Every structure is written in C-alpha cells, then in structure tokens.
Amino acid sequence: MVFGYARVSTQEQNLDRQIDSLKISGAEEIIQEKITGTKADRPELNRLLDKLRKGDIILVSDLTRLSRSTKDLFNLVEQIEKKGANIKSLKESWLDTTTPQGKLMFTFMAGISQFERDLISQRTKEGLAAARARGRKGGRKPKLDDNKKKAIYELYQQKKTTVKNLCAMFNISKPTLYKVIEQISKMKVS
Template sequence: MILGYARVSTVEQNLDRQLDALTKAGAEEIIQEKITGTKADRPELNRLLDKLRPNDVVLVMDLTRLSRSTKDLFNLVEQIEKKGANIKSLKESWLDTTTPQGKLMFTFMAGISQFERDLISQRTREGLEAARARGRKGGRRPKLDQAKKKAIYDLYSQKKTPLKDICDMFGITKPTLYKAVDEMSKKASA
C-alpha cells in the first residue's frame, strides 16, 4: 500500500497542493496533519508509522514535510525500514528506498551525516583536552549549595559588591547569580 503523508505547520495553511501531488503519484491513503515539524510527537505521523506493513511505501511531497533535521529524518527512515516498508520523496528523487539506487543514495547520505557527527564529537573532545591542558575544566559547573546561595544573596542585596566580583568569587556566571538570588528572595519572602 502507498501511504501519503501531508503536513503543514499551522491550521491556517492549506494541504491541497500536497494532497493533489500525493494522489497523482499514487497514494492510496493520505494521512494529514496540521502541526509544526519541530514537534517530536506528531500524532498522525505516529499513526502512519503504526499502520505500516512490509512492502508499504510512505510517500511525501518533500522532506521538510516529514522532518526538520537530518537526525530526525534518519530516525524516521530507520523506523520505516524496521517495519519492512520504504519511503519515497517526490521532490528529492534521491530518497526512494524502493530502488537499489535510492537505497544506495540514502545510505551514502546517512554515512555523510554520521561522519559529520563524528567529526563534531572529535573536535569537541580535542577542544576539551586543549582546555584541560591549559588548566581549564569543561562541562557543567558544580551546583551551588544553600550556604553559597545565601552568601551570594546577601552580597547582592547589600549592593556594595559589583556583580562581576560576586561572580568571580563564586566561579559563576551572571545567569547563575540571578537564579540564586531569585531562589533565595522567594525563600526570604515565604
């Protein structure tokens, strides 16, 4: 079965152009959704994925209707392939896992994407190692305990010590200072 998936981001937008293209391309059933593509939970897309059977084809007008990121796309294609189904895009002809050439192209694109993620990870590790060699630590700073938060609040409330000096004393950033002050002022007023 050929299952079409049509999506627009807002209720005001119209699905007609997608519906016409998917019908013309042979979609036997079209799942429609009006929700932003950045949402991880898209009920109608989930319904389509649950419906898939071996040899079904998910047909989309273009990849932006299906996903907003490469990572999301690869996850969706993996879910589709686990069901024994295929995916085909009308706009991106290279995405057609119903053909050996399409599978090759998708595998190639997935490989490039994985290579890019690995390079980013490698550069991050190298940057952290270089920072450590210079005496700096990477990662999150330890959480402030209540005694330090109280001291920060007291210094801030006295309005005698510059914010930068308070931050330097405790090894924190201004947002962390404001968060501690906000938390302690709520406790003081309770």
C-alpha cells in the first residue's frame, strides 16, 4: 500500500498542493494533518505508523511535512523501517528507502548526524573536565532551601540591598531572585 502524508502547521493553511502531488505520485490513501511539525505527538502520523505493514511506502511532498528536526526524522525512518516499510520524499530525491541508493544516502546522512552528536558530546565532556580542573562544578546549582528564600524575600522587601548584590550574596540569577519573590509573595497572600 502507498500512503501519502500531508501536513500543514495551522488550521488556516491549505493541504491541496500536497494532496495533488501525492495523488499524482501514486498515493492510494492520504493521511492529512493540521498540526505543527514541532509537536512530537501527531495523532494522524501515529495512526499512519500503526497501519504500516511490510512493503508499504509512505510518500511525503517534502521532508518538512514529516519532520522539523534531523533527530526526529531519523527516529521516524527507523520506526518505518522496523515495520518493513519504506519512505519516499517527492522533493528530496535522496530520501527514497525503496532503492539501494536511497538507503545508502539516508545511512550516510544518519552517520553525519550521529557524528555531529558525538562531537557535541565530546566537547561537552572536555569542557566539564576543564572546568573541574579549575575547581568549578558543572550542572545545576543546588536548590534554595526555604530559609534562604525567606531571607531573600526579607532583604528584598527592606530595599536596603540592591538586586545585583542580593544575587551575588545568594549566588543566584535575577530571574531566580524574582521567582523566589513571587513564590513567597503568593504564600503570604494565601
């Protein structure tokens, strides 16, 4: 079975162009969706993935209809291949897992993506090691306990200490300071 998948981001947008190109290219059934591509949970795409059987093909007019990120695209193609199905993009001819060349090209692109993720991970680890060698710790700062939060609030209300000095005293950022003030204010009101 050849399935077409057409998606636009908003209800106001039109699917006609995609549907026409998918029909011309042989889609027997077209799944339509009006939802942003940045959402991981796309009900119609999930329904399509559930329907897939060995030998099926998913046609998309272009990759942006299927996925907004490389990582998401690779995960989707992996799910499709696990079911024994294939994917084909009308715009990006290199994405056609129905051919050996298409599979090779996709594998090549996946390898580049994995290489990029590995480099980022390596640089992060090297940066953390360099910071530790200089006596700094990585990761999030410890959370403020209730006593510190109350002290921040009291000092802030007294208006004798500047916001900058309060942040320095408690080793926190301005947004954190204002969150603490808001939390304590709400507690005092209730």
